[in-house]
Amino acid sequence: MKELTISSDAPGERIFVLGNEAIARGAIEAGVQVAAAYPGTPSSEILENLAKVAKEVDMYVEWSTNEKVAFECALGASICGVRAMASMKHVGLNVAHDPLMTASHIRAKGGFVVVVADDPWAWSSQNEQDSRYVALQGNIPVLEPSSLQEAKDMTADAFKLSEEFGQMFMVRSVTRIGHGRSDIVLGKISRERRKGSFKKDPSLLVYVPRTARINKPLMLERLEKIRKAVNTMPYNKLQMADKATLGIIASGLSYGYTMEALKWLGLEDKVSILKIGTPNPLPEELITKLLKSVKEILVVEELDPFVELHVKAIAGDYNIAVKVHGKDVVSRIGELSTRGVTEAIAKLTKSKLPIDFAALDKLEQEAAPLLPLRPPALCPGCPHRGSFRAINVAAQRLAKEYGEDVEPIYPSDIGCYTLGLNPPLRAVDTTICMGGSFGLANGMARVVDAPIIAHLGDSTFFHAGIPPLINAVYNKANITMVVLDNSATAMTGFQPHPGTGYTATGDETVALKAEDIARACGVKFVEVVDPFNLKAATETVEKAMRFQGPSVLVFRAPCAMIELRDKKKAGEKVVPYHVDPDKCNPKCDACIKLLGCPAIIKQGDKAVIDALLCTGCSLCAQVCPYNAIVQE
């Protein structure tokens, strides 16, 4: 039997998938013709999986240079009448915010859906913002799945709803949806393929002031229709319990935690529950029905009090005397859990907790001091390690010329290299947003008397690094800007980008070079550097930093994971380094303390290299003052 996949035409069959595969399947079922995205955890696998089957299912799939472009690409296709999707992580939605705020004014022709993956607890992000507020501000209806099955179903449905109401829709995922795993039942795949056509319609598409004034009331009319329709959508479900005094409103994933908590407490028949699948707009009729039937309400939702504030407003509008709880008993920080919801319900119902949570906390507190720190680290053989070592040596040398206590400033960015934050490299001083390293450096250069060397990755450079680079040239900022080019969007899983020479679907294309772009932008000092040649790299960094005016360095070497993969393919052997114990000085530790490579540990009083982890990059041999590290 052929293994079922997300492109299988097998309605009714069950498959085991990652949540992002479920969302991709939803897009395939809806007959989406254009899908665009920029990678970002926890959303990347949506487009990755679509790219794998793009040709088979006749879909155009691209990695765009950033989320704004991805959004615009999908919007352009939708304007021409085909179904189109943009997917991104929550902070990517900020990048797309500009077109988003106007896009919702456009009466959608081809179904237009933006899938946004929020990241409660910021597992892989710089913050934990709640995209439902962006949707509220942008007048975008939201579907929020409680399970992977719903993630698939809602994604497919969102395109139909978008066309039915003529409005763009948002599907809000979270980490535990996108990176959840579950069985889902497949639906039917739409094979309809439309020929895109553009109809000139300035009063809908050319947003001069008059157009906004024409379309805003029309948009509000469409939203009003959706506000009524959500009351009967299957994603919202009211289960009334007899003589219940407490009602729970649970949005998205929180519904699962709530159901398990009620069962744990033995209260499943004593509490009325409203499951919310459309947080914006909310099903007002179902909410008022519930509010009128109980004395107290608990709103269970992850992150900010979005549903809670609306429920309080609805209670006020309808003059319903009911106490509404939410963030007073449920955490606003991080992910929810069955435990957290259980404790909240127990508090409100004065129920006994099912187990002794305090004893578990005590145990964890006692275990904590025993546990070693195990942060994610730059991989053995990572070129960034060499880049940071060279930057550290050159920048610290230069800083001394500014004053004995002056430290160089390292504005950094979003990517694997953010891990350079950790000791011993300590080469990351700021991380705010994509492209923010070069941007911040522009301002710092005006006010501090210290050398500034900012860095970002190759994919980040194409995403948002070019405008601040041009700014530095235009406004003559005396900073050094480094592109750490490892030929991949490595942190999110090696997606291709404009510098790699191939597209999302594996087609060959031009490979843009950061150094060419920097020169074209008018940078007068541009050099390409090998991060694995520490001596030469350090000298070049120093030259760049001494250059008056903006300078650009491109550290170029492929990601260690790619290098290993390519070597394996070519049948080449990795030759690891080892430490000659007779030459290793127990008091030195230079290899460990300067590089922080996970392949080097101390055994007894000597350094030892794990031959299974070592990639043969040679950096440790270059920093060893005793020539004790040699290749086998």
Place this chain on the structure above:
Amino acid sequence: MVREFNILITGVGGQGVILMSELLGKAAIDDGLTVRGSEILGMAVRGGSVTSIVRVGEDVYGPLIPAGKCDIIIGMEPSEALRNAGFLSKSSLVILNTVPIIPFTVSLGQSSYPSLEQVLEKLNSITSKIIKLDAAQIAREAGSLLAANVVMLGALFGTELLPLKIATIKEAIEARFPAKVAPVNIKAFDLGYQVCQQAAK
């Protein structure tokens, strides 16, 4: 009918934790069960802590195991098993690979690594049901050091606590690995199974 069965797999990036949960999930579905679970990808690159969750049964809604409700923890690494002790109760079972992976933060002097006795003592204060094995040694015996994760899967089935059929997981293993290495992995599974059975006696 299975109501709720919770498995947490924990280890270090590169040990094949995610693969284990994929195999278990696939097998559970082939056995007609519903599965929910989740993992943290992304920052869990090589060397970081990794956990993956597999939950089966009709009463399971959420992707996370509630505190104190884990039926089995598979610890691919001792300190990582201890890190997740808050999921255990006195009826839980721990299957522990006793081979430590000492992070570079210990070499840098930023943290220390507990002795196996310390790990076992803490785990023992919650549950006495702990099966210890040297998965690396058994994997080597099977023919590949890389198969330590499949050894642990074998041990998991050796407990006979799982609501899954052995034939189904073996099919999932055979389907997942290239024909060249599938037999090594099946052998690793069988050896893990046997070690666990002997330990239970």
